[in-house]
Amino acid sequence: MTLETETVIVTGASRGLGASMAKRFAREGATVVVTARSESELEAVAAEADGETLVVPADVTDEAAVRAVVETTIDEYGAVTGLVNNAGIGLLNMYGEQRVLHDVETEDFRQILDVNVTGVFLFSKYVVPHMIDAGRGTILNISSGLGRRAAAKWGPYVASKWALEGLTRTQAAELEAYGITVNGLDPGGRVATAFWDHLPEDEREGVLEPDVMDDAATRLLAQGPDGITGESMPADEWEQRLG
Secondary structure, three states: OOOOOOEEEEEOOOOHHHHHHHHHHHHOOOEEEEEOOOHHHHHHHHHHOOOOEEEOOOOOOOHHHHHHHHHHHHHHHOOOOEEEEOOOOOHHHHHOOOOOHHHOOHHHHHHHHHHHHHHHHHHHHHHHHHHHHHOOEEEEEEOOHHHOOOOOOOHHHHHHHHHHHHHHHHHHHHHHHHOEEEEEEEOOOOEOOHHHOOOOHHHOOOOEOHHHHHHHHHHHHHOOOOOOOOOEEEHHHHHHHHO
């Protein structure tokens, strides 16, 4: 398995799942563009990556910044063949706890949907035309098991991930004819990342490592234009599906 012909943008790549996937892609030969808000954290990821890695800081909710990431990638490498929409936030990032919906501030609700859904829309909006021109591409939208069920006190996050599931399937239906595959991927459980730092120690048992999605994500990027599209499942199920 090799990604030597791929140029991949990874959002939310400054730490955790995004950083781990970006480093794995680089190790497999891909050219990787890492983006997130923190330039210093992105530089640290790039320094650890064993391969071509470009740092382009951006806020996924800032349309001009998103467009600049894509344009910079095209200027530097001439193509974008992969997009991993990994950036995401939840109530734990804001309050250090979960809350019932009626106790969530309106602006915080909007921000979660803006990052988790609108950010995916914006990056896809500017990347897809280049994939269409190339006649191929892969989009991975990083989802969650909460995009397939409900959970009390997780309202904004649940809403955003259900929306992302619908967006993934819509993109797949629209883009299959252009040789572009679009799938959802989730870790299949809680991951040892900053997202969970606020949890009590006894609730951190059984958490997964940040590299839990690396294998599945790499295989999905490598499967080509005739591969599976329009599906969404945890990393371990993807690994079984892809063989």
